[in-house]
Amino acid sequence: xxxxxxxxxxxxxxxxxxxxxxxxxxxxxxxxxxxxxxxxxxxxxxxxxxxxxxxxxxxxxxxxxxxxxxxxxxxxxxxxxxxxxxxxxxxxxxxxxxxxxxxxxxxxxxxxxxxxxxxxxxxx
Amino acid sequence: xxxxxxxxxxxxxxxxxxxxxxxxxxxxxxxxxxxxxxxxxxxxxxxxxxxxxxxxxxxxxxxxxxxxxxxxxxxxxxxxxxxxxxxxxxxxxxxxxxxxxxxxxxxxxxxxxxxxxxxxxxxxxxxxxxxxxxxxxxxxxxxxxxxxxxxxxxxxxxxxxxxxxxxxxxxxxxxxxxxxxxxxxxxxxxxxxxxxxxxxxxxxxxxxxxxxxxxxxxxxxxxxxxxxxxxxxxxxxxxxxxxxxxxxxxxxxxxxxxxxxxxxxxxxxxxxxxxxxxxxxxxxxx
Amino acid sequence: xxxxxxxxxxxxxxxxxxxxxxxxxxxxxxxxxxxxxxxxxxxxxxxxxxxxxxxxxxxxxxxxxxxxxxxxxxxxxxxxxxxxxxxxxxxxxxxxxxxxxxxxxxxxxxxxxxxxxxxxxxxxxxxxxxxxxxxxxxxxxxxxxxxxxxxxxxxxxxxxxxxxxxxxxxxxxxxxxxxxxxxxxxxxxxxxxxxxxxxxxxxxxxxxxxxxxxx
Numbered sequence: 001x002x003x004x005x006x007x008x009x010x011x012x013x014x015x016x017x018x019x020x021x022x023x024x025x026x027x028x029x030x031x032x033x034x035x036x037x038x039x040x041x042x043x044x045x046x047x048x049x050x051x052x053x054x055x056x057x058x059x060x061x062x063x064x065x066x067x068x069x070x071x072x073x074x075x076x077x078x079x080x081x082x083x084x085x086x087x088x089x090x091x092x093x094x095x096x097x098x099x100x101x102x103x104x105x106x107x108x109x110x111x112x113x114x115x116x117x118x119x120x121x122x123x124x
Numbered sequence: 125x126x127x128x129x130x131x132x133x134x135x136x137x138x139x140x141x142x143x144x145x146x147x148x149x150x151x152x153x154x155x156x157x158x159x160x161x162x163x164x165x166x167x168x169x170x171x172x173x174x175x176x177x178x179x180x181x182x183x184x185x186x187x188x189x190x191x192x193x194x195x196x197x198x199x200x201x202x203x204x205x206x207x208x209x210x211x212x213x214x215x216x217x218x219x220x221x222x223x224x225x226x227x228x229x230x231x232x233x234x235x236x237x238x239x240x241x242x243x244x245x246x247x248x249x250x251x252x253x254x255x256x257x258x259x260x261x262x263x264x265x266x267x268x269x270x271x272x273x274x275x276x277x278x279x280x281x282x283x284x285x286x287x288x289x290x291x292x293x294x295x296x297x298x299x300x301x302x303x304x305x306x307x308x309x310x311x312x313x314x315x316x317x318x319x320x321x322x323x324x325x326x327x328x329x330x331x332x333x334x335x336x337x338x339x340x341x342x343x344x345x346x347x348x349x350x351x352x353x354x355x356x357x358x359x360x361x362x363x364x365x366x367x368x369x370x371x372x373x374x375x376x377x378x379x380x381x382x383x384x385x386x387x388x389x390x391x392x393x394x395x396x397x398x399x400x401x402x403x404x405x406x407x408x409x410x
Numbered sequence: 411x412x413x414x415x416x417x418x419x420x421x422x423x424x425x426x427x428x429x430x431x432x433x434x435x436x437x438x439x440x441x442x443x444x445x446x447x448x449x450x451x452x453x454x455x456x457x458x459x460x461x462x463x464x465x466x467x468x469x470x471x472x473x474x475x476x477x478x479x480x481x482x483x484x485x486x487x488x489x490x491x492x493x494x495x496x497x498x499x500x501x502x503x504x505x506x507x508x509x510x511x512x513x514x515x516x517x518x519x520x521x522x523x524x525x526x527x528x529x530x531x532x533x534x535x536x537x538x539x540x541x542x543x544x545x546x547x548x549x550x551x552x553x554x555x556x557x558x559x560x561x562x563x564x565x566x567x568x569x570x571x572x573x574x575x576x577x578x579x580x581x582x583x584x585x586x587x588x589x590x591x592x593x594x595x596x597x598x599x600x601x602x603x604x605x606x607x608x609x610x611x612x613x614x615x616x617x618x619x620x621x622x623x624x625x
Contacts, residue, residue, distance in 0.1 A: 007394070012342050044296045049321040050153065051336050173478050175625040198480035209475045213421060213466075222420075225413045226479045 001030065001037075005046055013048055017056035025065055025076055026087050036066060036074040127151075127187070128273050128305035134171060134181035143167055143329040146181075149322065151272075152302035154295060156320035156337070157309035158401055164329045165309040166206075169277045173203065185273060199228055202266025206278035208258040212251035216261060219250060220268075227269035235268040256287040263294070274298065276308045280315055288312075292319050313397035325401060332404055337397075345379040346399050348372070349390035357385060364403025375403035411481070414489035415496065418463050425462060426497070430455050430504045438508065448505040448524055452532035454566075456497035457539060461559060463493070468552040474625050487548060487616045491609065494540055498532060530598045537605035541612035549619035 001024065005016045024030040036042075039057055043050040057074060060066045067077040103113045129149040136143040143164045149155045159165050170176040172183055174194050183190040185197045210219050216239075224230040239246055242260045244253075253261060259279055266274055274295075280288045296319060298304055310316065316323070316337070324334040347362065351372050354365065361382060362374035376382040379392055419426070433455050437447035467473060476486060506524055539562065547555040 012338070014338070040300050040302065044300065047296075047318045049319075049337055050299065051321050052338050055338070170625070175474065175477055177622065177624060195480045195482060198478065203478050205474065205478075207471075209471050211417075211421060211470055211472055218420060222413050222417045223479065226481050 003042075003046065005048070014052045014056040014059070017042075017053065018059050021056070021060055022063075022065055025079065026084065026091065030076050032076050032078045034076045036076065038073060128185070129172070129307060130182070130184040130187075131168070131172070132182040132184075134168070134183060135179045136167060136171060136176065137179055141329060143171075145326065145329070145331050147324045147331055147334040149305050149307060151305050152299070153321040154299060154306040154308060154319055155322040155324055156313070156316035156397070157307055157324050157326065158313050158316065158397060159309075159311065159326035159332075160401065160405055161311055163326045165311075165326060166277055167329075168326070169275055169307070169309060172275065173198075173201075199269075200272045202269065202271030202274045204259065204262045204266050204274070204276040204279045206281055208250065208255075208262065210250050210258075210261070210265075213249060215247055215249050216244060216253075217246040219261075220246070220265070223265050224268070230269045232268075234270075235264060238264040238268060256283050259283060259287070259291070263291070267298070272304055274304065274306045276306070278310055279308070280310060280312055288315055291315075295319060313401060316397055320397075323397065323400075325404070327401075327405060340397075340400060341394060343377060343379055344395045344400060345376050345382065345392040346395050346403075347374050347376050347382055347386075347390050347392050349386060353386060353389060361385070364405070366403075375399060411485035411489050414476075414481075414486060415493050418489070418493050419496075421466060422459065422463055426459060426500065429458065430497075430501050433458075434501065434505045434508055438505075438512075446528055448502060449528055449532055449535075451501050451505060452498055452529075453535045453539070455501040456494045456536050457562075459497045460490075460494055460540070460543075464547060464552045464555070477625055483620045484617050487544075487613065487620055490544060491540065491613060491616075494536060495533075498536055502529065502532075527598060530602055534601050534605045537609050541605075541608045545612055545615040545619055548616040548623065551623075 003017060003020050005013050007013075009016075021030070021036070030036075036057075037045070039053040040050050043053045046053075057066065057068070061068060064077055064080070066074055068074045099113070108116075127148045128151045131148065132146050134143065134145050141162075141164070145164070145168055147155075157165050157168070167176065171178050172185065172190060174191055185193075186200060188197055190197060214222075220235060224232070224235070238244075242257070242264065244257060244260060244264070250258065250261065262279070266276075280291060283291075292315060295306060295308070299306065308316070308320070320337050322335065323337050323340060325332040349371060351367060354362070354372060358381065361376055361378065362372075363376065365372055365374040375395065376392070382390065382392060430451075434447070434451045437451040437454075440447075477483075502524055509523055543555065543558050543562070546558050
């Protein structure tokens with residue numbers, strides 16, 4: 001599990017962590033029941049305050065992404081599959097929107113864009 | 125009661141300096157105690173250790189009064205001071221022989237493991253050790269009796285950056301145990317940028333602020349802009365204003381508000397702890 | 411507390427052995443016919459050893475560490491008092507060994523063997539000196555305590571000369587200062603108890619001062 005934080009962006013570190021873990025779960029890299037590092041371990045490895053990691057985990061727990069099991073640790077919570085799917089769809093939608101915008105800028109037609117999509121789908 | 129250290133209206137008066145501080149530390153965290161030289165950091169620590177007598181106020185360690193329960197408390201405290209005050213002429217092993225017998229929970233195996241980790245030869249005389257090794261020795265003494273609270277008074281002054289990083293790594297390891305607490309006083313704030321959970325900033329005998337490092341980083345900022353903007357500001361927003369030929373710079377405690385007022389006309393940078401100290405020390409508030 | 415005593419011994423081991431040896435030999439050589447050497451050595455050696463111990467402690471600034479450890483002030487103070495009497499014993503032991511060896515090899519410089527009365531005298535002597543000096547040290551620290559040290563050293567230099575003069579002017583007093591005559595058993599016991607009392611008062615005073623000390 002990779003978590004990369006940056007000190008130089010405006011976004012608070014705990015938010016960066018929340019986002020990255022959410023993405024890992026949405027992308028399927030972290031699955032239900034997977035163990036997460038303890039807040040202290042994570043703090044030590046990332047060289048940040050344990051208060052930050054605690055906050056990140058608390059938010060993730062609040063949003064239903066992870067569960068803290070007393071005495072055992074923190075694990076990825078069972079995800080509402082429908083919700084997960086919806087989130088994943090949203091990611092695709094966002095990326096497609098990006099592609100559409102990029103296409104518009106260079107005046108690519110819808111047909112040409114669809115052609116590109118077909119080719120990529122078969123290649124990747 | 126989870127506060128490992130509580131200082132409440134602690135007062136100490138000298139002829140030309142007086143101290144009046146309150147702050148507390150919970151188990152499981154590291155508090156950076158920062159301030160310029162002479163601010164009162166050492167005085168506060170000595171008061172906690174009962175090396176100085178307080179004039180009034182309360183100091184509680186592990187929930188116990190620091191004078192009434194002095195011995196009991198000291199059993200559970202590990203201390204590291206700014207200089208080597210151990211006996212120069214003795215070897216590491218001899219010194220340890222003396223110190224260890226005072227602690228009920230002395231763990232010799234733990235001591236030996238630390239010797240290995242730090243690569244310290246117990247047969248060497250203390251005066252033969254480099255400054256960095258002497259500090260490591262102090263740290264080993266402080267850690268080998270399962271101390272719950274570790275108090276460090278400027279432990280890194282005079283040490284090179286590599287040794288300082290090593291020390292911080294070790295402190296990080298110690299904090300994996302959520303029952304321990306660390307109070308680390310320093311004027312080298314860059315050491316704390318990576319490790320402190322809480323920051324207590326003291327200046328001229330008074331606490332300027334005591335809060336989480338996260339709070340400081342999220343709300344404070346170093347603002348830079350044209351001098352004419354100084355007219356437009358909210359009163360008290362810009363702290364420690366420094367003007368030069370080309371503009372001004374200042375600290376703000378409410379980044380969002382500064383952005384509201386000045387919009388794009390200013391640059392707001394993330395503050396380091398040093399910035400936070402620097403602008404507040406004798407700054408002009410506008 | 412035993413640790414604190416051991417600590418002092420450890421720190422001074424070389425100085426202790428050499429100085430005790432040196433001074434006892436010196437005393438035997440210089441004073442043999444005149445003043446019981448072990449009396450003088452018994453007062454000078456512990457006192458000087460105490461001074462050097464305190465000086466080293468001060469130079470090292472190690473009182474900060476000692477007072478940060480979980481140890482009662484009473485024990486720190488007690489250790490100081492006891493160490494002196496240990497130095498005393500070491501000095502007497504050294505003297506006895508020297509005398510024994512000298513007698514063994516029939517050297518003309520044999521000193522008078524240690525007598526019980528002599529020990530009492532030294533004990534009283536050192537006891538009184540220490541009872542005055544240590545509270546001063548615990549209250550004011552080593553540097554200010556040096557004032558007493560200076561006064562004492564001056565007195566120690568003057569008094570023997572004065573004693574010489576008195577003995578010189580009173581020829582009926584024997585050349586050798588015979589201690590047994592002066593210290594009968596009953597007087598001895600009274601003096602001992604008195605000294606112990608003074609030491610106890612001194613000890614309590616020292617503890618009281620030390621508890622108020624700031625580092």
